[in-house]
Amino acid sequence: MSLWDHLPVLVVIVPLLAGPLCVLVERPRAAWIVALAAAWLSFAAAVVMAAQVSETGTISYQLGGWEPPWGIEYRIDTLGSYVMLIVTAIPALVLVAAKESVTHEIAESLIARFYGAFMLAFAGLAGIVATGDAFNVFVFLEISSLSSYALISMGRDRRALTSAFEYLVMGTIGATFILIGIGFLYMMTGTLNMQDLAERLPAVLETRTVRAGFAFLTVGIGLKLAMFPLHLWLPNAYAYAPSAVTAFLAATATKVAVYALLRFLFDVFGFEFALQDMPLDDILMVVGLAGILIASLVAVFQEDIKRMLAYSSVAQIGYMVLGISLASTTGVIAATLHVFNHALMKGALFLALGAVVYRIGGVSLRDFAGLGRRMPWTMAAIVLGGLSLIGVPPTAGFITKWYLVLATLEQDLWPVAILVVIGSLLALLYVWKLVEAAYFEPVPEGAATVREAPWSMLLPIWLLVGANIYFGIHTDVTVGMATQAANELMGLRP
Amino acid sequence: MNFLPGHFNYLIVVFLMMAGFYVVIAQGNLVKKLVGLGLFQTSVFILYITMGNLAGGQAPIIAEGVTAYSSPLPHVLILTAIVVGVATTAVGLALVVRIHEAYGSVEEDEIHAKDLADDESSMDIPEADERDAGR
Numbered sequence: 025m026s027l028w029d030h031l032p033v034l035v036v037i038v039p040l041l042a043g044p045l046c047v048l049v050e051r052p053r054a055a056w057i058v059a060l061a062a063a064w065l066s067f068a069a070a071v072v073m074a075a076q077v078s079e080t081g082t083i084s085y086q087l088g089g090w091e092p093p094w095g096i097e098y099r100i101d102t103l104g105s106y107v108m109l110i111v112t113a114i115p116a117l118v119l120v121a122a123k124e125s126v127t128h129e130i131a132e133s134l135i136a137r138f139y140g141a142f143m144l145a146f147a148g149l150a151g152i153v154a155t156g157d158a159f160n161v162f163v164f165l166e167i168s169s170l171s172s173y174a175l176i177s178m179g180r181d182r183r184a185l186t187s188a189f190e191y192l193v194m195g196t197i198g199a200t201f202i203l204i205g206i207g208f209l210y211m212m213t214g215t216l217n218m219q220d221l222a223e224r225l226p227a228v229l230e231t232r233t234v235r236a237g238f239a240f241l242t243v244g245i246g247l248k249l250a251m252f253p254l255h256l257w258l259p260n261a262y263a264y265a266p267s268a269v270t271a272f273l274a275a276t277a278t279k280v281a282v283y284a285l286l287r288f289l290f291d292v293f294g295f296e297f298a299l300q301d302m303p304l305d306d307i308l309m310v311v312g313l314a315g316i317l318i319a320s321l322v323a324v325f326q327e328d329i330k331r332m333l334a335y336s337s338v339a340q341i342g343y344m345v346l347g348i349s350l351a352s353t354t355g356v357i358a359a360t361l362h363v364f365n366h367a368l369m370k371g372a373l374f375l376a377l378g379a380v381v382y383r384i385g386g387v388s389l390r391d392f393a394g395l396g397r398r399m400p401w402t403m404a405a406i407v408l409g410g411l412s413l414i415g416v417p418p419t420a421g422f423i424t425k426w427y428l429v430l431a432t433l434e435q436d437l438w439p440v441a442i443l444v445v446i447g448s449l450l451a452l453l454y455v456w457k458l459v460e461a462a463y464f465e466p467v468p469e470g471a472a473t474v475r476e477a478p479w480s481m482l483l484p485i486w487l488l489v490g491a492n493i494y495f496g497i498h499t500d501v502t503v504g505m506a507t508q509a510a511n512e513l514m515g516l517r518p
Numbered sequence: 519m520n521f522l523p524g525h526f527n528y529l530i531v532v533f534l535m536m537a538g539f540y541v542v543i544a545q546g547n548l549v550k551k552l553v554g555l556g557l558f559q560t561s562v563f564i565l566y567i568t569m570g571n572l573a574g575g576q577a578p579i580i581a582e583g584v585t586a587y588s589s590p591l592p593h594v595l596i597l598t599a600i601v602v603g604v605a606t607t608a609v610g611l612a613l614v615v616r617i618h619e620a621y622g623s624v625e626e627d628e629i630h631a632k633d634l635a636d637d638e639s640s641m642d643i644p645e646a647d648e649r650d651a652g653r
Contacts, residue, residue, distance in 0.1 A: 170609055204562055
């Protein structure tokens with residue numbers, strides 16, 4: 025086997041090894057270089073893999089040469105390669121900006137360990153996407169969660185500690201629920217390989233054990249996903265974490281949970297059982313819509329902008345859940361597209377907030393007064409990211425809203441389509457609050473003159489903003505891959 | 519098989535799980551919360567080990583005269599899960615130590631009260647600023 029055949033495992037192993045290496049090299053600058061190199065290597069591998077998958081179809085990689093279902097299988101299909109692209113691209117870009125931001129926000133003695141935990145979280149997330157083994161999902165989930173608790177606790181405010189603890193308790197309950205669910209499935213089928221599970225489950229779908237397992241899995245993933253009533257850990261965790269961590273987690277962690285939900289609902293259980301025999305479609309639609317409306321409404325009244333965007337994240341997750349709940353190809357396209365596009369917009373927005381913290385020192389609404397004149401490039405990026413969040417054409421956000429509305433209209437769900445539009449209008453309200461403060465309020469008197477953010481922060485921000493606009497105009501790549509992925513998900517058991 | 523002896527382990531699992539879950543929710547002390555979380559996780563370990571057992575089954579080592587073996591796979595899985603559980607407890611306790619350093623307390627309500635006091639004092643500042651600016 026050549027090196028090219030090992031790509032599915034390299035994407036995970038490179039950051040996994042880089043984690044301890046970062047701690048070993050100890051010097052902040054060296055640790056940053058190690059992390060950056062590993063992240064870009066991993067991203068390059070993901071790009072090559074996406075090309076391979078689109079050419080030759082699903083890649084199956086056997087760890088240690090043990091054939092599935094006995095050995096652990098890494099399986100990259102279109103959905104996997106699509107999510108892997110965004111999961112590796114975001115940390116690669118965040119790390120470029122992280123150098124300045126981390127030096128500013130984190131004590132020097134902790135920086136090497138910060139990058140170590142960062143790379144472990146990255147490896148865990150990439151692992152969830154790559155693996156085709158149900159138990160492996162749990163292990164990688166815990167690798168990424170444990171390191172993200174540590175990352176969040178490094179925030180400057182002491183409330184970072186309590187929010188990390190809160191997240192630890194809720195995250196562990198979620199992960200244990202997933203473990204119980206997988207246990208029940210294993211009990212009935214004797215296998216952990218997802219493909220194998222999908223083949224064996226139909227025979228035992230009617231048993232109470234499998235149904236209980238299904239419920240445990242859904243709730244467990246829902247906790248990790250911050251699905252609406254289970255989202256309580258998210259706003260605090262995002263608000264008090266260091267800026268680079270917020271940008272990284274907001275753009276990848278919940279997205280990977282959406283991916284896991286798609287995998288289990290559509291691949292393992294099959295959507296006929298998951299969304300039609302079980303009443304999950306109605307449940308998901310209600311929690312999705314409730315998430316969109318309530319979280320957006322709460323976001324409007326936030327003074328801390330990081331917290332405002334965190335609530336907006338909960339709302340955006342609502343759109344993805346809503347897309348899944350429709351159980352149609354268009355709905356799944358909307359959900360997978362939004363996974364990708366939301367990562368682009370939230371990555372850009374939270375990185376821009378990191379730049380504001382770097383220059384101004386805080387991100388409450390007061391700090392934004394007159395910011396349009398003080399940091400024009402950063403603020404312009406926030407406005408463009410915000411437009412994408414609302415869903416104004418020609419941004420990426422518009423594309424997903426478009427598909428979502430199409431999917432609801434396909435099933436004549438007019439009220440749902442209207443609620444989606446209302447959710448977008450609420451997004452307009454909270455983004456407008458920022459714009460008003462930044463462009464229509466005077467710079468506070470006696471405020472120190474600040475310079476624009478350093479180019480190492482502006483570059484990744486504007487790359488992400490550029491991607492938002494690029495993927496809003498040239499939709500063939502993203503929509504093409506999402507359509508292909510949705511067809512695979514829906515067509516597994518026709 | 520009678521219900522009670524046949525399901526004895528599962529009943530224990532459910533009891534431990536719910537007891538742990540209750541402690542996590544009801545206790546205000548962060549260390550006690552972690553104890554509950556540990557109990558909750560441990561119950562799942564027993565669940566896995568129980569399902570791997572076979573009535574009359576032997577340890578999975580080939581020996582003469584033995585035809586029924588217990589499945590070793592759940593044990594291996596749980597070995598991994600135990601490591602995860604230990605790591606979770608370690609991270610949790612480390613956080614509690616840091617919280618104690620920062621707040622001087624590990625009681626949830628005291629910590630909330632201090633955060634609330636922080637919020638109120640930080641809210642006073644802008645008002646004072648505005649008043650000064652108004653003059």
